[in-house]
Amino acid sequence: MIIGIPKEIKAGEKRVAMTPQGVDALVSHHHRVLVEEGAGAGSGFSDTEFEKAGATLIKIAGEIWNEADMVVKVKEPQEQEFPFLKPGKILFTYLHLAASEALTRRLLESRIIGMGYETVQEQNGSLPLLRPMSEIAGRASVLAGGMCLEAKYGGRGVLLCGASGVPPAKVVIFGAGVAGANACKVALGMGGRVSIFDIQPERLSYLHDITQGHITTFISNRMTIAEEITDADLVIGAVLIPGAQAPKLVSREMVKRMRPGSVIVDISVDQGGCFETTRPTTHENPTYIEEGVVHYCVANIPGAYPRTSTFALTNATFPYILQIADHGLEKALRENEALRRGLNLIDGEVVCEGVAESIGLNCIENPFNYDR
């Protein structure tokens, strides 16, 4: 198969879809890999490293999209890439379509095959291709939140870990999944006082156990959330309903009752966000202040740490990419149920239920007649 790796062009995005090590492994399986010149620079990989791994370097992004059977990327296609989307080609990347009707309709029009990393799902419900980025985003959210608490960003001027004789910051986290649990670990490690909410008691009991009771856990409901955030310094949103829009847990009225200069970091922004006051921001311009509260709502937080993130992403995506490359999409989907859930769009139709529901479109089932 011919696999294309274009340079990411979303603002502030410095990751690349694959490391030279991943390229080398694909080439050893007799696949041809086209890499756009300079694609790895932001993650610290030179063109020479990709060439040594067996990639063919290509100057113009359009040529990669034209020649490749499958384009692997990090972020969803940007406006400038829309003309490159062609029927029947495979696009494997983070799509997050449930939160973007415009992009969904554009991809449907192009009749490209849209595979979303974020909806590849194992039978136990885990999301193996979201996991590494959620791990990094969760950890980084505390660093970003701590920075936003600095006075120069409009924060309350509270040092997350406090000081001797001065209490640490109160950190409230929504979602005890991968991102939330990792935020919890770092916030606790930095000395914060941590409260965490989820709708799954077993997630809370796991975190309560491994932190030996050093955190406070809550079952998520409106009233408790409203009470807990009023005196919080940092509130982190990390909830997910797979393939669907994030539930709005915090209304504007509730944000108004938070203390001026407190901070919201909404990791769930890529699924629409869990605060009514959330709107997506970029690494160039990461924060805004609304109702007196500093908001950090960067949709690609791991992009701030491109080298760590690119290694983590390739580690997770590689086996799935290889399976498609080795067997072709139809056979790979037939054989791998988790990968099958990654199929969002095919032939101008939506195949992913969460996406169809969020956008209000029909969902077709079983496009390749898997059971036959």
Ligand SMILES: NC(=O)c1ccc[n+]([C@@H]2O[C@H](COP(=O)([O-])OP(=O)(O)OC[C@H]3O[C@@H](n4cnc5c(N)ncnc54)[C@H](O)[C@@H]3O)[C@@H](O)[C@H]2O)c1
């Ligand atoms: N902004 C970024 O850069 C970035 C990076 C990675 C992941 N994300 C996003 O972070 C979010 C979390 O991802 P994850 O991998 O941790 O998901 P996950 O499935 O591991 O965890 C989500 C948790 O949210 C909980 N939840 C669902 N509804 C809830 C509610 N009403 N109240 C409280 N908890 C609720 C679930 O029970 C689950 O434990 C997703 O939206 C994901 O797309 C964003």
